[in-house]
Amino acid sequence: MTRYFTEDTSVEAVNARMGEDIDPRLKTVMASLVTHLHAFAKDVDLRQEEWDFAIDFLTKTGQICSQERQEFILLSDVLGFSMLVDAINNRRPSQATENTVFGPFHVDNAPIREMGDTISLDGKGERCRYEGRVMDLHGAPIEGACVDVWSDNADSFYDVQQPDIQPKWNNRGRFFTGKDGRYLFYGIKPVSYPIPDDGPVGKMLSALGRHPYRPAHMHYLVTAPGFQKIVTHTFVGDDKYIADDAVFGVKETLIAPFEYVNDGETIWRSPFDFVMVPAAEPVS
Template identity: 55%
Template sequence: MTVEPATQDKASTYFEEARSAEVVNARMGADVDPRIKTVMASLVTHLHDFVKDVSLTSEEWFEGIRFLTAVGHTCTDWRQEFILLSDTLGVSMLVDAINHHRPEGSTENTVLGPFHVAGAPRYMNGANICLDGKGEPLVVRGKVVDHRGNPVAGVTLDTWQANDEGFYDVQQRDKQPAFNLRGVFESDEDGRYWFRSIKPRYYPIPYDGPVGEMLKTLGRHPNRAAHLHFIVMKPGYDTVVTHIFTPDCTYLPDDAVFGVKDSLIADFRHVDDAAQAERFGVANPFWLVEWDFVLAPKAAGSDADWSIETAEEDRT
C-alpha cells in the first residue's frame, strides 16, 4: 500500500526566483533551535537579496566560491585567514561593538587580531618584554580602575605587539626569540602596572593570500596603525580586548581592519632625561605612555568569565 505524504500545497515548496528565500527557509524543521532558526533565516534572506540586487552572474558566483575555498586553504595553526577576512570587512569590529555596550568612560574594545598566543610568560611589574633588545625603548605604565575610579588589584593584563620591523614573533620564528614582545602582568594593590617594551610601528596584515588579493582589487592598503594589544581581565568585570595606538601613525584614519577608536589613541611622550631613564632601566632617550584601563562590571546573566585560553581557542 502506498502512503501519501501529509496534505500540502506541493507547488509552494518548489523553487521560484521570486520566492527563493521563502522556499529555502521553509525547509527548516519544526524542532530547530529558535536562535539558529532566526540567524539562518535572516542569513538566507539577506544572501538571496544580495544575489538579486547585483544580478550575480554564474562566473561571479564561481569566483566567490573559489575565493572562499582559497581562504580556507590558507588557514593554518597560527594563521586564521577567515578572521582576517572578517577583520578587513569590518565585521569583527561590528560584532564586538554590538556585544560590548559599556557604561560611558569604560575602556572600549577593538579587534583581537590573529596573533594572540596563549601561555605567554608571566612577569613581575617592571619587566622588559623585548627579548632581543631591538627598537626604541618604551615604558608603559598606568592603573586599572572600576567605573567609579576605584583601583582594582589583581587584574591580569596580557600584552603583545609586533617588533620594530612590523612582525610578530610567530611570523619570524627563525629571527625572533619565542614570546618576544609578549607578557602577562598583574595590577598591584593600588591597581597599578608597568612594563618595558619598544615603541610600536605600523605593519601590514598578511596580504600574500586571498584576503590580500581582495584588498588589492578594492584599491586598499593592508597596513595596521601602530599599536600595543591588551587583554585586561578579572572575574566580575567585563573583559577588555583592546589596543592603544600611537598618535603619530600615518595609518590611524584608515587602519586596514577598522580597529582605531578615538578613545584608544594614547599620548606617547618622547623623553630625553638620563636620570629618568636610569630609574626605569632603559636607554636614554626613550618613549613613555601612561594609560589607565577602566573596567565595567560584568552584566548579570552574561557569559562565563572570558580567559586567555578562550581567546586562543577562538583564534584557531
C-alpha cells in the first residue's frame, strides 16, 4: 500500500518505494541511510536556508574535484568517516599492526631499492634510520614482504605536490624483506603539514574552529603473499598535532620511537615492527 508523505511517516514513505527484487545489501544500506538522514533533520529541526547552504557546499565540493584532488575524500577524512570505515573493514587481533588512512599521495610502482638505501633525494631534512621486522602473529619473519614507504620532505610537501621542484620519487621507495624479515632504509624525520584547506572543506574547518594540520608521519604499505595488506603510518610522538590530527589518523600503537642518535650523519633512529595477519583470518 502506498504511504503518503508526512513528517511523522517520512521514513516509511520513502523506504516503501524500494522494489522487491533489488539487491538485498543495497536495500539494507539505503533503508538505513534514509532512516538516519531523516532522523538528523528532525533532531535539529533543519531550516530551509541551512539545507540550501548544505546543497551549495556539496555542489562546490564536487566542482573543485579533479584528477589531482578529491575534495569528497577530504571531507570524509576530516569528519572521521574515512577512519571509521577503515576500522570496520580492518578488525584484527590485538597484536597485529593497525591500519590508518591511506592518504592521497601514494604513487604506484615506486623504485625498488636495496636495503639500507636512502629515499630522500633533495638533501633536505634530518636524516633518520628506519628499521624493523615484518613478521606473522607468532613472531616468525615473513620473507618477500614489500615495504612501500613515502613521506613529505622537510618543507612539508610531497614530491607530487612539487613536480618542478623536488626530484622524482623523492622520499619514496619499495623494499623487499629477506629470510630474516628485516627492513632498513634511510629517510628524514618527517614534519607536520596542512591538508589542502583552500576549498570548501578548509572553509568548513575554519568555521568549526579546527586547524588543517596532520602530525608528522611516515607512510607504509606492507604486502606479502598470503597476508592481509597493512596500510598505515608511524607517527612522531612529540609532534604538536599528535593528539589533534585533522583526519583522526593517529592510533596509540602507531606512535613510533624516534631516538636521537646524532652519529655525525644520521640524527634519528626509528625502529618499528609490522605484524601481519593471514589473509584467511576471520574478522574478530
